[in-house]
């Protein structure tokens with residue numbers, strides 16, 4: 026059976042059993058049952074499901090792996106971690122994250138004033154806060170305020186001018202001061218599309234010359250004792266472990282050198298983020314060439330070796346993994362609205378009394394096609410289609426003939442796929458690549474999978490049920506934005522096959538996995554489609570509970586966010602209805618009522634399935 030590569034990407038978070046995909050935890054609820062539950066409550070359209078137990082699972086994995094490596098190598102430094110808020114700032118992620126890490130040295134990393142406010146409000150007691158990115162005086166003051174209310178906060182300096190501002194604020198505000206970190210501009214670079222974060226030409230960090238100057242500035246201002254951490258980040262989704270090892274050696278040596286120069290309170294190395302997530306659904310297409318235990322082992326071992334060789338204390342290790350912690354906790358559910366070729370059923374065929382000979386022949390092919398002649402007949406019909414389309418262009422056949430041609434070709438393709446569905450021969454695979462089914466999804470890729478659009482990043486996708494039936498249609502996926510980039514095209518090197526369903530009679534849902542990192546806040550409101558309706562699934566002993574349900578924004582709220590005067594919009598529309606000469610009084614009332622309902626609903630599609638509203 027087709028398993029959609031679940032063994033590559035799911036880390037046992039989800040399993041396939043009895044033809045459906047289930048949460049691999051507790052009583053193992055099926056995703057399709059959870060979706061039906063929520064839809065019955067009236068929440069239709071796309072749904073974003075969060076699984077808080079998976080957040081906890083990732084935090085534990087990270088800590089267990091580093092603790093294990095530290096034990097293995099008898100490492101004397103401690104392990105700390107922070108979650109970089111830019112990866113997911115949503116409250117229904119951040120609050121469970123902080124809840125599930127109580128008792129661990131696990132805090133938050135902020136890259137802007139707004140993020141720092143979140144970190145100051147929600148970081149657990151005694152857990153660290155780190156601040157990266159460009160900072161003005163106000164943001165630095167905010168860091169001092171955090172220190173004043175008892176947080177263990179480290180401001181990481183990206184450039185010398187920031188350090189000068191810190192020195193100035195320290196004079197103005199006095200003790201207590203936040204700790205100071207210095208971001209190193211590495212000689213070694215990261216890999217992949219995110220490489221701009223590391224390397225000599227990177228946007229961030231101090232060169233060796235600037236480091237020396239920073240130390241002398243700190244010394245002169247009596248602040249050297251607050252310098253506790255050096256930091257680097259070589260970019261997200263590190264696919265190959267070797268640049269990381271190189272970066273660790275570089276940074277480890279800088280750590281030891283700075284200590285020798287008198288930075289005695291420098292006790293921590295912050296290795297940034299970059300721990301990769303495996304998104305692939307296909308063998309041989311892996312996104313990373315290492316495991317978590319190899320990653321933690323390499324970091325711990327390299328830092329231990331350097332400390333030994335340079336006779337310095339083994340540093341505490343800080344990590345800022347974002348993607349690894351958050352990606353797997355969220356799943357996007359998209360209802361399938363339409364299969365493009367569905368309209369080509371026999372009812373659509375309107376043959377005339379007398380048809381052009383090629384059409385008559387095609388109809389004959391359709392009627393007499395069998396398993397034995399299927400491929401040959403298919404080739405013939407594709408050939409006939411080409412000729413018929415040329416005849417149309419030349420004015421020899423009419424629009425009805427052209428429509429019959431389209432319908433016949435699709436009917437023949439469907440019949441061929443059905444006849445040969447149990448065979449795997451090359452011809453049928455090649456044909457499936459040529460004649461894909463287009464699945465229209467009730468969601469926006471721009472809103473919910475922006476990295477697909479921006480970076481060509483793939484997310485594992487599969488149907489929620491029918492997993493004991495062989496999917497027969499090669500699929501391309503279309504979203505409901507009116508933008509032709511809102512398409513996930515069929516790729517024969519990473520093929521996606523889906524089921525042939527009649528969505529006017531039965532429901533069919535696709536799930537996109539690993540969407541919990543970066544996608545939510547990066548998502549854009551192209552065509553004014555908003556963040557989908559979201560909820561958390563709390564796995565309980567007896568089953569599960571739906572919690573923290575937040576409906577997608579209504580049309581009026583969306584317009585309000587764009588700073589439209591929504592009261593004015595309502596007033597104008599009401600006036601236009603009242604002034605209309607086309608309507609009598611009763612119709613006016615009725616239409617006004619319908620309009621008000623629409624304004625108070627979200628903008629995703631509601632289509633008729635079994636006479637029911639989507």
Ligand SMILES: *Cc1c(COP(=O)(O)O)cnc(C)c1O
Nearest residue numbers: 258261262298299345346347348
């Ligand atoms: C973005 C970022 C991270 C997170 O990287 P991931 O690849 O998501 O783990 C960590 N640290 C810094 C400084 C960042 O800019």
